[in-house]
Amino acid sequence: MSTMVLREFWFLLVTIISATCAMHSCLARPLMMARTSRMLVLVASPTPSLTYHGGPLMTVRHLRLHVLWYGTFSGVQQAAIRDFLASFQATDNGNGGREAPTVRQWWAMVRKYKDANGNPPAGRISLGMEFSDTAYSRGKNLSNADMADMVDALYMANRKTRSSSMYVVMTAEDVLVEDFCMNSCGTHEVTAGAKVPFVWVGNAGKQCPGLCAWPFAVEKYGPPGPPLTPPNGDPAADGMVINLALLLAGAATNPFASGYFQGDASVPLEAGSACQGQFGPGSYPGYAGQLQTESSSGASFNVVGLNDRYFLLPAIWNPSTKLCQTP
Numbered sequence: 001m002s003t004m005v006l007r008e009f010w011f012l013l014v015t016i017i018s019a020t021c022a023m024h025s026c027l028a029r030p031l032m033m034a035r036t037s038r039m040l041v042l043v044a045s046p047t048p049s050l051t052y053h054g055g056p057l058m059t060v061r062h063l064r065l066h067v068l069w070y071g072t073f074s075g076v077q078q079a080a081i082r083d084f085l086a087s088f089q090a091t092d093n094g095n096g097g098r099e100a101p102t103v104r105q106w107w108a109m110v111r112k113y114k115d116a117n118g119n120p121p122a123g124r125i126s127l128g129m130e131f132s133d134t135a136y137s138r139g140k141n142l143s144n145a146d147m148a149d150m151v152d153a154l155y156m157a158n159r160k161t162r163s164s165s166m167y168v169v170m171t172a173e174d175v176l177v178e179d180f181c182m183n184s185c186g187t188h189e190v191t192a193g194a195k196v197p198f199v200w201v202g203n204a205g206k207q208c209p210g211l212c213a214w215p216f217a218v219e220k221y222g223p224p225g226p227p228l229t230p231p232n233g234d235p236a237a238d239g240m241v242i243n244l245a246l247l248l249a250g251a252a253t254n255p256f257a258s259g260y261f262q263g264d265a266s267v268p269l270e271a272g273s274a275c276q277g278q279f280g281p282g283s284y285p286g287y288a289g290q291l292q293t294e295s296s297s298g299a300s301f302n303v304v305g306l307n308d309r310y311f312l313l314p315a316i317w318n319p320s321t322k323l324c325q326t327p
Ligand SMILES: *[C@@H]1O[C@H](CO)[C@@H](O)[C@H](O)[C@H]1NC(C)=O
Pocket: 141, 176
């Protein structure tokens, strides 16, 4: 196979996968998805085109993200994710003079989306409360309803924060979640009870790093090439940051399945998921694109954040140019 044919091949497969990723976040796992021929019907246009469906975006001025750590996480993982969520507030002080965009500049791409009144998603995002459930109070096999119930319970116990908050549920590497690693690395949705928006991202470190921590881990039969070195030293942590970013972008621009998306509302392509697998210029399926690398560790990144951390964040579909844009 020539390189071009290979590229086309991966592109087709990833296009198929993207079409099945819904409000879910999932990265390329070509063979697994390709086996299901029914998915072939869902092949989307290779150039995404999201349309606005007239509903609200998450336009609160200041969005607080409250995190529920469900199960056990390493200190390295928690620190990386906390610093990522706290990096939205950092202006220029985070990059220590380095020639890379900031997390805040990455979020500016999401703020190009506007609601019917011309208002963009939240300009200020901060890390709010944190909760920890190291006792696995609902066991190690969760349904989406379990997660929504946990979020509703936290919301009811902390109601004063309601108007401008979103919950983030992080599940540990030993927690099974409905659809996790089958076709999903995370989801964003609204609880059935109190209609609280939340994002869920699973730690794929043990279950499916090649799917949910790509390009820092690869599947045996996945896109060719070695994995990249993760900027925070842990493929699972850096994979969670990617999926969290992708889902925050989707939640902000399509919180109630009536904002910006392409395709069926139940399996939409959104601001981030429309550009899945793209992280830098020249990317194609199986190749993350041209990235900066840290000289000492060789780690790949495209933005800097708080505490001089590097992160790799996904491309966002630009509603003006209608192209996937990398930070
Ligand atoms: C997890 O729960 C689902 C739904 O109840 C069930 O079908 C599945 O077998 C469970 N998996 C394990 C490993 O217990």
